[in-house]
Amino acid sequence: MIYRDYQQKMHDEFRDAWAGGAKAVLGQLPTAGGKSALVAGNVSAFDGPTCSIAHRQELVGQLSMALCRYGVEHRIVAAEATVREIVRQQLDEFGRSFYRPGSIHGVASVDTLILLPENDRWLPKVGLAIFDEAHHTTREGATKGSVGKWMRALNRMPLALLLGLTATPSRADGKGLGRHADGVFDVMVEGPPMRELINRGYLSEYQ
Numbered sequence: 001m002i003y004r005d006y007q008q009k010m011h012d013e014f015r016d017a018w019a020g021g022a023k024a025v026l027g028q029l030p031t032a033g034g035k036s037a038l039v040a041g042n043v044s045a046f047d048g049p050t051c052s053i054a055h056r057q058e059l060v061g062q063l064s065m066a067l068c069r070y071g072v073e074h075r076i077v078a079a080e081a082t083v084r085e086i087v088r089q090q091l092d093e094f095g096r097s098f099y100r101p102g103s104i105h106g107v108a109s110v111d112t113l114i115l116l117p118e119n120d121r122w123l124p125k126v127g128l129a130i131f132d133e134a135h136h137t138t139r140e141g142a143t144k145g146s147v148g149k150w151m152r153a154l155n156r157m158p159l160a161l162l163l164g165l166t167a168t169p170s171r172a173d174g175k176g177l178g179r180h181a182d183g184v185f186d187v188m189v190e191g192p193p194m195r196e197l198i199n200r201g202y203l204s205e206y207q
Helices: 005-019 035-045 057-069 080-094 149-155 194-199
Strands: 024-028 050-054 075-077 105-109 128-132 161-166 187-190
Touching: 005 024, 005 035, 005 187, 035 050, 035 057, 035 128, 035 161, 050 057, 057 080, 057 105, 075 080, 128 149
Parallel strands: 024 161, 024 187, 050 105, 050 128, 075 105, 128 161
Antiparallel strands: none
């Protein structure tokens, strides 16, 4: 898989932000702009354990298939039925499975990830965490004083740089995603707007 030019630009800007001292980088790209490719490209370029996390089982499958296209073998942290379905999809599309339970790379359901035992040896070593639909990530949970599941997941990976990806870096409840507000992100990298992607032929015209 080869990046589109704007994906390469965003990839480079993520790395520049981390090199400049940012711990958590938020990337904004419209729906269907290729966020899964950015996940896979950053995983394959990272020298160390990674964990790419989503909140719905179908999105975990999308992350897994993206890693397959880069040839990245990975563990899947999800319900057993979800793991079986993802492996079936891999066999159907690629003729082989990229599922390796002992891999340093993983894709995970956030709900399953936070239930891993405290003595799990892989999670504390993760050096790059990638959050899909990252507008869910705030320090506080739904009730005042609580810790949300995304923050609980991040707390299990104390060494990790964070890349969050979303099409919509805003929340209906008005909470901010920046570290200075209610969230954890230090820098936001913006991709091209939807109109530009339509004009360039990457997305279809509005109906």
